[in-house]
Amino acid sequence: MSDTIAAIVTPAGEGGVGLLRISGPEALALARGLFHPAEAVVSFAPSPWRVYFGEIRDPAGGTLVDEVLLTFYKAPKSFTAEDVVEIAAHGGMYITSRILDLIVGAGARLAEPGEFTRRAFQNGRIDLSQAEAVAGVIAAQSERALMASLDQLKGRLSARLNDQYERLIAVIAQLEASIDFPEEGLKFQKSEALKNDIDGVAGEMDALIESYRQGKIISEGARVAIVGKPNAGKSSLLNALLAEDRAIVTPHPGTTRDLIEERVRIRDIHIRIIDSAGLRKHPEVIEEEGIERTRAALAGADLALMLFDASQPLDENDELLLAEAAGKKKLVVLNKCDLPERLDTAALLGRLAGEEPVRISAREQTNLGALVDAIHDRVLGGEAREPLLLTRARHREQLVDARQALSRAGDSLGQGLSEEFIALDVDAAAQCLGRILGKVYSEDLLDEIFNEFCIGK
Numbered sequence: 175m176s177d178t179i180a181a182i183v184t185p186a187g188e189g190g191v192g193l194l195r196i197s198g199p200e201a202l203a204l205a206r207g208l209f210h211p212a213e214a215v216v217s218f219a220p221s222p223w224r225v226y227f228g229e230i231r232d233p234a235g236g237t238l239v240d241e242v243l244l245t246f247y248k249a250p251k252s253f254t255a256e257d258v259v260e261i262a263a264h265g266g267m268y269i270t271s272r273i274l275d276l277i278v279g280a281g282a283r284l285a286e287p288g289e290f291t292r293r294a295f296q297n298g299r300i301d302l303s304q305a306e307a308v309a310g311v312i313a314a315q316s317e318r319a320l321m322a323s324l325d326q327l328k329g330r331l332s333a334r335l336n337d338q339y340e341r342l343i344a345v346i347a348q349l350e351a352s353i354d355f356p357e358e359g360l361k362f363q364k365s366e367a368l369k370n371d372i373d374g375v376a377g378e379m380d381a382l383i384e385s386y387r388q389g390k391i392i393s394e395g396a397r398v399a400i401v402g403k404p405n406a407g408k409s410s411l412l413n414a415l416l417a418e419d420r421a422i423v424t425p426h427p428g429t430t431r432d433l434i435e436e437r438v439r440i441r442d443i444h445i446r447i448i449d450s451a452g453l454r455k456h457p458e459v460i461e462e463e464g465i466e467r468t469r470a471a472l473a474g475a476d477l478a479l480m481l482f483d484a485s486q487p488l489d490e491n492d493e494l495l496l497a498e499a500a501g502k503k504k505l506v507v508l509n510k511c512d513l514p515e516r517l518d519t520a521a522l523l524g525r526l527a528g529e530e531p532v533r534i535s536a537r538e539q540t541n542l543g544a545l546v547d548a549i550h551d552r553v554l555g556g557e558a559r560e561p562l563l564l565t566r567a568r569h570r571e572q573l574v575d576a577r578q579a580l581s582r583a584g585d586s587l588g589q590g591l592s593e594e595f596i597a598l599d600v601d602a603a604a605q606c607l608g609r610i611l612g613k614v615y616s617e618d619l620l621d622e623i624f625n626e627f628c629i630g631k
């Protein structure tokens with residue numbers, strides 16, 4: 175039997191409305207001690223899911239605290255699947271905390287971060303991936319991020335994972351049937367069918383795992399580092415993208431010495447864009463530290479904007495850039511296209527096989543639209559083949575483990591190893607799916623997940 179918890183669920187501060195939530199077996203009894211409906215009744219017995227207007231009064235002395243609206247949600251049709259009372263008061267810090275004090279004084283306990291959602295999970299109203307999606311929905315900063323989390327909250331991801339789970343359980347059942355009747359063994363046909371079942375699930379898992387890259391960028395944003403030799407126009411480009419004079423621009427190479435990080439929004443993606451010190455083969459002492467920071471920024475970036483000065487021939491500093499950015503996901507940008515071209519672009523592109531450059535002038539702000547489109551496409555890396563997006567590292571980790579277990583199972587099957595052996599790996603994969611969905615969980619894991627939540631959620 176759980177106790178009754180309460181919290182202010184709207185953010186701290188002043189606003190039109192401040193909402194308090196009470197959840198647990200005593201929710202209604204507690205509220206009845208404090209709430210006095212406007213329509214005189216002998217004993218207040220609210221119908222569930224209806225809104226009542228009235229007053230909160232301090233039971234000790236009967237002083238008026240606020241005029242409020244009260245709603246009673248009867249279990250199990252409530253956020254937590256327990257009895258819930260919500261009180262909409264005026265949104266003031268003093269008023270809401272005063273009402274919360276009264277509720278606690280009447281016997282409720284202060285809710286911990288995420289505890290309402292945790293109860294919704296523990297009472298079986300939602301599974302664990304749906305509970306996590308609540309945090310994603312609240313944190314969403316764009317339409318796509320919201321859609322990805324709503325898909326999870328509405329159970330589309332759960333439905334898919336549950337389906338995979340059931341299919342793996344069916345495979346295990348077949349394997350066990352063979353274990354029980356060893357004289358028959360795993361007939362060739364049956365083994366082929368099992369292999370197909372396992373491969374089918376594994377293929378779906380691959381697509382989901384792959385979707386995490388996009389899901390993460392959509393929900394958390396991407397880091398884009400502008401890198402190039404001194405004077406290539408990196409700071410000018412940062413300023414052009416921000417549409418403000420953020421970074422100092424001078425004709426002297428070596429102007430920027432430290433990292434400058436700013437946020438821009440490119441369509442529906444949040445980007446942290448980083449301007450850096452120019453890469454120079456023979457830096458002055460004071461530049462060395464800056465170049466080290468450029469390297470660090472490059473290492474941590476999801477995309478390197480490789481900036482070349484098209485009005486100058488390729489030099490040793492450009493060579494350094496080519497070496498430093500090798501193996502990075504990149505977008506090649508040719509700057510200063512307002513000046514006569516002196517860069518041998520054909521030779522350069524020959525060394526950057528497959529890269530499609532964008533020609534701009536950061537100073538004249540030409541072709542920035544095409545650059546922005548290219549950044550967007552490159553960061554997202556094309557349309558995902560999977561419409562559902564994974565957005566949580568925890569889900570991805572479990573799927574990767576599940577996928578590996580299925581590979582082992584497939585190999586064992588191919589080698590004709592014993593059914594017990596194969597079943598063990600298929601079971602391990604199913605357990606991973608179970609951990610995403612919360613079929614299996616530890617209190618520690620729940621603590622970790624719900625501590626990320628705010629109080630009142």
Ligand SMILES: Nc1nc2c(ncn2[C@@H]2O[C@H](COP(=O)(O)OP(=O)(O)OP(=O)(O)O)[C@@H](O)[C@H]2O)c(=O)[nH]1
Nearest residue numbers: 404405406407408409410428429430452535536537
């Ligand atoms: N003509 C022309 N000049 C540009 C363009 N972009 C930048 N410049 C000029 O190039 C010089 C260097 O520009 P910055 O933006 O400071 O270059 P940077 O890459 O940040 O240089 P460092 O910080 O020293 O590494 C300045 O005089 C700019 O006005 C451009 O598109 N066309």
Ligand SMILES: [Mg+2]
Nearest residue numbers: 408409429430
């Ligand atoms: Mg600069």
